[in-house]
Each structure stands twice: as C-alpha cells, then as structure tokens.
Amino acid sequence: MNAEIITIGDELLIGQVIDTNSAWIAEQLNLCGIKVVQITSIPDNHLRIITTLTEASTRADLILMTGGLGPTRDDITKTSLCEYFGTKLVFNQEAFENIERIFRIRSYNITPLNRAQAEIPESCTPLLNINGTAPGMWFEKDNKIYISMPGVPFEMKALMTDQIIPRLQNLSHISIVHKTILTHGVGESFLAAKIEEWETSLPDFIKLAYLPQPGIVRLRLTATGNDRELLEETIDDRTKELYNLVPDLIFGEGEDTLELVTGSLLKKHGFTLATAESCTGGYIAHLITGIAGSSAYFKGSVVAYSNEIKENVLGVSPATIAKSGAVSEETVFEMAAGLIKQFNVNCAIAVSGIAGPDGGTEDKPVGTTWICVLSPKGAITRKFTFGEHRGRNIRRAALAALDLLRKQLK
C-alpha cells in the first residue's frame, strides 16, 4: 500500500509553522508497513486542494490530509472535499454533542461558527475527535481511501492512534507490535557490537531500529505478522534476553526518562535527594523538578558555580581545591558529603566539570567531568570525558549522574 500525506494551511507556506505532522504520520504508516511516496504542503485554496487530491490519487492508494478544518472562513477543506467527492454537508448529531461537551468543559457559549463544525460531508464516515471540535473524516472512492484530520498535532495524533491505524491494520489483516527500549551509557556502534549476536538471531518478522540522541540510544523493536499474540509474546521474550545481555545499560521503555525512572526509585525506597552542581549549573535539579510530585523525594540543590560557594555552602576544604582542583575526584566527593550534611538527605549527586568552550587545559580538556553519587546503597565517583559542545556536555553530564544513582538504587 502506497500513501501520500497532504498538509493544508497558509501558515505552512509562509514558514510560520514547521510541519511536524507529516514526519509523525509518515513514521506511523511506515511502522504499519505502508510506504509514503510523497508529502505535499499547500495553501488553504479550494482549487489547489482539489488539484492536489487528484494528482495524489494517481500515485497512492491512501491519502491522509491534515488542516483546514477550523471554524473560521479561511478553513475550506470540508467544502473542497464535498466538491471532490460530489457530496454535500449534512448536520451530524454525534459530532455536535462532542462540540457541546467540549464547550461545557471550557464554559464557552457555542456560536453558529462552532455549530457549523458539526456539519460533515454526507458520503464520509466521521471519526470522533474527543480532543477537539473538528471531527476526522474517512472517505472511500475508486478503491482508494482518503482521510481528513485536524491540523492540531495532539488531536491528529489521538485520531491516528485510536481510530485510523487500527482500521488500516484491520483492512490489511496485519498486526504490528512495537516496543522501544531505552539505553544510556554507550554510543550506537558500541551498543550494536555488544548485542550483535542477539540482533542476528532475531526472527525475520522482527525489525530493530537504533534511534540515537546525545547520551541515549533508543532501540525500537517492530514485529509484523498475522498472529498478534505470537508477536507480543516473541517481543516480550526477546526483550527479556536483551535485559539479561546488557542489564546496566537499559533504564526504561517507551516514554520513560532518566529523571522519571530515578525519581520513582527514590520514592520506592523512601529516600531523599539533593544535588550539588558546578558545570551542570542547575540542569539536574531542573530535570528532576520538571516532574510533578518530585517534591516527595527531592529537597533541593546547591549550584556552586564559584569555589567560594563550594567551600562556604558545601563545606569543601580549600586545601582540597588548592591541591586537586575544582574538577577532581576529591572535590566532588566533598561536595556530595557536604550536601548530605547540609540538606539532611540520604542521597546526593555532585558534579564538577569543564563545560567549555573555555577553561580546558592539557590535563583536563573541555568535557572533563567528575561525578560523585552517594546513597544508602553505595558510593561512587567517576570521571567522564565528553565533547566540545557546551550545551551537550551539560546534558550528558546530567544524564550520566542520574544514571549512576539509578544503578545504585535498582
């Protein structure tokens, strides 16, 4: 099955909005075994919508559109679809009740413009959009499927996930099962070498994709076949093998983050944490406090950007800094130990490094970072050598610190 994606909206063609919908839809279709042959962005223009649909139908069996379904005058996708499919707008009670429900939540009054959003082309199957007032629409014509969705990303994503993808899978009688496993600590090629044998032994119906980010490599397993139960079972078995193979590298699955997983472990143990940050400048605290409810285990942080603060607030000995330097095993250990005392916590993370671009020496080049982690489960200090990019060094140091604590607590 070939698919084409059409995104409709003047805002795309003046560069005001980046079209992120297309890449997301393309990825989802690809995971279903559907090949995307073209992505086209066009303005809110009646003639252009009809011409583009006509052209797309010569290349693809499945055409997905987003945009142009809002309540204002420039949103003309619905009337263009009526002309293309030779149908007319009719009032849809279920769509209207959905609009009423949403307006009740927001305490707004329904205007005639909003009521008009419940009018949909007679020949389509409406797709209920629980997150917004514009329903999705499913058309069939000359053995081809046309789907129209709102352009608001979270409304489109929910329609795709909950309604469109299951219908497409039903049509093809093919089941697809995904699992994403998250690793931290080694680069893509190193990880690939470590799991090479396991990867080679995967059956043909399971595909593996490496999705790298700074510090993190996501492994996405995709199983395709007719027997959903068999697919799920095989993916589960193979995931267990992977956990046994690289137990320390895997920190979570799906939408997990290191701050979320480490936070859950702290909560489970009833431990409390504080951080002493030099080069990460508060970024670890920022990641942790980005999670709602983190005050249950996180007490606070000292960003010690000067040696004076390391000494006066954290109690690092001036002699230690004079002897070993601010970026050293001794200093991060004293920072963490001082924190445990000062903040009355039982877990501490301390980081000191050279984020760059300046401050590097031959001995300690930019990217050199010392991390100390103390908890009732252990104590560790470790040296890392990251790269030259300030922002990425800060990010990688924060992830490395959270992962050291995670490994102690798990």
Next chain:
Amino acid sequence: MNAEIITIGDELLIGQVIDTNSAWIAEQLNLCGIKVVQITSIPDNHLRIITTLTEASTRADLILMTGGLGPTRDDITKTSLCEYFGTKLVFNQEAFENIERIFRIRSYNITPLNRAQAEIPESCTPLLNINGTAPGMWFEKDNKIYISMPGVPFEMKALMTDQIIPRLQNLSHISIVHKTILTHGVGESFLAAKIEEWETSLPDFIKLAYLPQPGIVRLRLTATGNDRELLEETIDDRTKELYNLVPDLIFGEGEDTLELVTGSLLKKHGFTLATAESCTGGYIAHLITGIAGSSAYFKGSVVAYSNEIKENVLGVSPATIAKSGAVSEETVFEMAAGLIKQFNVNCAIAVSGIAGPDGGTEDKPVGTTWICVLSPKGAITRKFTFGEHRGRNIRRAALAALDLLRKQLK
C-alpha cells in the same frame, strides 16, 4: 514571483527526519516578497525528481531544492538534474579546492567518492558552499530559476543567506531590510493595543509581524523598496519611536535572550548574582549558566525545594513560613536577603510559586508565583499569576525574574 520548494530524501518519507528546511526557506522567501505556492517532499528516486520538477515548473517561476547531494550512492539529485536540463557532469576546480580545504581541516583523506562531489552539471552556475563539500547549483531554463542546495540545515542556510537571497534581490531590484525587536511582560493583544497608533502610522513599505512565544512577543519589522539606505534609516527611526513608547517592555533585538542581556548588564556593572529557586527548580541557574563566560558574574544558586532548606540554608525564619506560607512576599524577600549574605553577592533573585498541577488552593491557585529581586540599584517583590501548565509556569517565572533584574540594572 511564485516559488516552490522540493525537499529530497528517503529519510523524510519514513518520518526519521522532520523537514525544518522548508519552513525556514519559506520564511526567507516570504520576507523577500516571494510567495511559496507548494512544498513537496519526495524520495531519492530519479523518476520522481524529474516528474516533480516538471510539475513544479507549471506552478512556479522559482524552484528551490534541498537534499540528495551527498557522496553516497543513494544521493542522485545531480544526475537527475543533468537529465532534466539536458546537460552532463563536469569537474569543477573551485569546488574541488573547497573539498580539499575542508578535508585538510578535518585531517581526512579524500576518497574518489568525495572527489566526485566536485563534479557538477555543466549548465549550472555553482554556488560555493564554505561549510560543506557539496556545492549549491543555480540553473536557468525557460525563464525559470532552479536552485539545488545540500540538505544539511546550516549549509543550506549559509548558501541562502550569503548567495541566493542577495541574487534574488538583485534580480528583482528590490531591497529588503528586517529588524526583530524582543519584548517581555505583556501578551500579544495587550502589546498591540499599546502600540496601535504607532503601528497604524507605519508607512506602507514597512510590515509588522507579531511572533509570540510563552512570555515573549517578538516584533518583526520588514521594509521593502528600491532605496536600501532609506529603508534602513526608516526602520531605525521607527525602532527608536518604539523604544520611547514601551521602554520597559523591550529587552533586546534579533537573537538576544533575557539571560544574555541580563548577564551583560551584570558584567558591565561588575555585579555578582545568585538565585534562590523554589518552583523554578534550578531553571534560572540553568539558563544563566548556559551562556559561556557566565562564571564572571554568576556565583551559584540554592534550589530550596523544601521549607527545611529555605530555613536551614537560606535562613528564612520558620515563623515567616508559618504565618505567610512558602509562596509569599515575606518568604521570597527573606530568601533573597539570605542569599546575599550566604553567597556574598550583591544581586539576588528569589522565586517561590505553585508550578502545578497539584498544590493550588482557592487563595493561591496553581500559577501563583512571588518573585523578589535585590541589587545595588533597587529592591522589588512582585506577585504573578501564570497558567495551569507546569512547564510553561516554570519558564514564565524564570523569564519574569530575569526581566525584573534587567530593568533594575539598565
């Protein structure tokens, strides 16, 4: 002049990469008065490249392509262009010397694949790409212009800015001058009301665009005409008027950020800063330390996520918290005052608020935030009421705090 953008690459159609090039190019063209009528993404496929070019030439006078110029076998844009324009590849000495120069910097050896990147279609005007090994190419055929660029964003952007846009402006004999003014503190509609008279008085050749982000509204002025000097002069004069009209709201221009501008003011005065952060959880310190060289004026931060830390580390009186609460004018003042003493700085920012989603009360709903700023130039405490979204509350509180300090120091 109508333009069309074609982005070429298999990675776009499997959703591995979001096409950010198109929006950027569209914005640049739009600012030059060139209208983009379609954006099309297609795979690295010979026939599809030729068909798409043919179709685009029926709609547009200017066709810009990115992608498919790399050294590997899947990069076939150049040979497709040769067929489309009826020309052949020839070796280009200047392009080769550029490749040699880049390889010298990276200390790599040139392979035959890299040498082939210096071969370009005979009928095109090559555009030197100082950031990469694939030159840009400018073709003309039947009164239409075709431009091919590498897909790597920073290479494409430099080619556009340095070579393509000046050429396009030359062709049209039109000069375009932009200036972006950055404001913080009021929403888009409120700002529009404040500057309505000024906006109405702008001459026809100056267009104003409002570009809002959480907490910040960017105002982009675009002047279009034949006399570049007059355009620049008028933009400068009108900008001065704007500064006089809303002096407190404007914090910078172009690529400035609040942390950069506030940091520069601290440096200029020779002042030092520390932050005491409750709800912002280290985010202000993270923004400040994201700037290289910030250690010259930033000494550190206490993230006081529990009352205990506010009392023990910052010296807030338990009686104050008991009487007024952790989110109160009295508490943020004592946090800031404690910081000045503890951290031996002369400027302090203290923030305490309810980021959400939990923790709100009828008196102090989610979003309630108190900020105190102390410096040798003044002292201020202010209450803000942001929204319901945790991440946005943290961001808006941080920007508001930095802006309060900026106003004291300027």
